[in-house]
Amino acid sequence: MGGKAALIVVVGFSVLLGFVSRNLSLVATRAQGNMSTYTASTISHNLAVMGANVALSRLYQDTTWRGTQTQSLGGTLSGEFTYSVTNMPSGSPVVRSVSLVQAPDEVMQDTVVVLFGSTSYQSFTLFAWMTNIEGNIWWITGDTVWGRVHSNSTLNMTGSPTFMEKVTTTKGLNPTWGTGGNTAVFKEGYETGVATINFPTDLSQIASAATAGGRAYTGDVTVTLNGGTATDNDGYALVYSGGVLVDSIMMNDATFNGVIGSTGKVSISGTLDGRLSIFSTTSLYLTDDILYENRTSGSNDVLGLVAENSILIADNVPNHTDMYIDASIFVRSGSYGAENYSSGTPRGNVYLNGSIVQNKRGAVGTFSGSTVSTGYLKRYHYDLRLSDPLFRPPSYPGFYVTSYPVATWWESLHFPKFN
């Protein structure tokens, strides 16, 4: 009797203690499981972020790439991620990265979505110097450029031309820096192999501005700028056609949008007090000095000269003793240069305060060493006010920057399921 009772007591308590022990063991196991789940969840998130970064890297290397790619990883980050680059209806790319991790009790997935900002529109005035084609013209010792320089072709250099701001080129330097006598000084460095900056396919944008709020003429015209009184922004422009005055435009006229254009050759000279762009679907002819009334750094005067084929410094008496140009120059399919630059006697210096952007680099003179033989010596200064993206001549041509700036980085919220 006593033996049976003792046996029951022992078995009973064994069961009881076993149950308690099992509970303790379960708690310990669950804590361990939670730790594993948390780790897997972190890995899942990290893999999704990693996939997004890989996709971004691929997109920035080749902006035309679209597709899907899966990558598996072993070791500590055991799992896989699938990234894709697709187009949104707007044409802008979207990056999506999804991770896949096998946790102890579930399959975990995290998503990262990256959206990009719209391409930004920049003015060509941001460059002190820019060309599509440099041709066989060389930068030489003594040339100094303040402001950014870019060419969609190769920049030829010999000796030590000095560039005060960053230089970029699509096709590189000839010869490469440090070889073949190229000891150019790049104060802010240089970068080769950058993306081409496309010129506009036509000048329709500024032409539209001339017809809507500006002044649009046909045939050859002459524009004479007058600074008015010493008062700010009271300048005016007189427009002649065939020697006859056909228009007078006040720069402070609220109904005038600041653009004058013509289908023919436009001859220009004088002093500007205000903000103005003059364009021609053929060429511009600079017949005398073109100056801002206020030539200090605090001036608000700004002039854009825009032409389809050429902008030329006229070969005439007023221009034979130095030439002053306060303006930003843009030639879409041709060049800026001096008329008959390779003939006659030296004409002094061209003092340009502004920026020069042209399709093909033109010439203003010929040289024997560093001595001018014919035409002009160059004294070009970048108008530092133009480095402000918001400060530009009215309706001045620009380009789209397709740098794909990240506008939105979105991560899915993931909640691990604990035991």
Place this chain on the structure above:
Amino acid sequence: MQYVIDYLGAAILGAALLLIINAANDAASENNSLYNGDMLVQEMLVNSAYLLEGELRNMGAGVGENKPTILLADTSEIRFVYDIGLDGIVDTVYYAMGLTSELPGTQNELDRPLYRRVNLEQPLSVGAVTVFNLKYLTKLGEVLATPVDAARLTEIHTVEITMEVQNPYAILRSPGMVRAGERNALYSSSLWQQTRLASQNMKR
């Protein structure tokens, strides 16, 4: 006589066995409570941290480049905007710590609800915390005074979060074990800190 000695011996052994079992039961129960409490705290903290960390990482997602992202930044509350569902609609999210009196049902006198509110919906408690502290730093590492001045909200680059969760249920101590200034109960706790949380959308 022999039977009397047998009965007495059995009674003494039985009583000793009962005492041992009782002590073992107490120890097992206490350990069980401790482990369960630790796990409860762990899960509460991780859930709250996941939600908070995930949302703060998304701050500014889907918001225009020159538009404000953080609307209110204080020591224990923050209001910011982002597109929760990536559906083109920007949502306003608000996190704040409630009062200790709002959790009267728990034994822990320090725990408070952590509220999350989306747009104009009713605030929802997403956890119980004892510490919820936010610190705001600029790109240069300057710690901004709280509440952050409205003019400086756009300067916030990183957020430092400190969060502590304690077990709502106590392990009581005998009065002799409580020293001056100490609480009369033990609460398991867990501290989480994210020292440099910067949303990708704040870096642009």
